[in-house]
Amino acid sequence: MGCCSGRCTLAFICGMQLVSVLERQVIDFLGYQWAPILINFLHIIIVILGLFGTIQFRPRYVTGYAAWLVVWMTWNVFIICFYLEVGDLSRLMGFIYACYVVKLISEEEDSFDFIGGFDSYGYQGPQKTSHLQLQPMYM
Template structure:
């Protein structure tokens, strides 16, 4: 549900890299759930590997919005340099007052405008960091659960008597 919520807001901001990542996250979570229900450990292993990649991606997003290591949130990296769109939260965060200023110079298209945002309770980059931190927390919980489920499935496979009656610890029938 958290990935779906994040997907919606990334669609509103036309951020294509996070949209692709969120889509893969949703698909892999469904695959992991299917693997758990259908007793398919390989699907759960795929989920655990993806979870490690997902945590790495979210750490990158945190570094991106906090401008760690030469990254800049002002670049078009999240849109694959296709458009000038930014985080939806930039203009629509809690408490933000958005003011559109139309250009007065002749010859400038009417569609082009400057947006001034003031009064935000929390800046957009911190909202994006909070979203990524929540994703990391949920992923770590999912990773631990997936490892547990895999170990249970493998334990059940090892203890299953395929032929029947060959359990050496049991007393054969008819003996004392």
């Protein structure tokens, strides 16, 4: 057996992540955006659960921590690429969403049906075949 087991290494990595995310949390508190603060707080909670799972032999917590790290790393790579303008992320994303919104708006305009429109399920006026007189039910 080596000088440091896998559990010890994972506990060390979790500790270093806690230190780094707490530093980032302090810096984010200086800004005006609340979304990074909330996401960092969620990350802190999941890292603490991963550390707890490592120490207490809870494989579900460690598995959840590992799944969160995949999401966390993907998000961070996207943010880095977005801010460095790798490819056309800043222009591509806006164009794609603009096209999507235009498509949704045009579908909504076409699907609106006025009362008395041309479809068979629209409002149809009263029929003149018979007239009903209203009478009280109880006397």
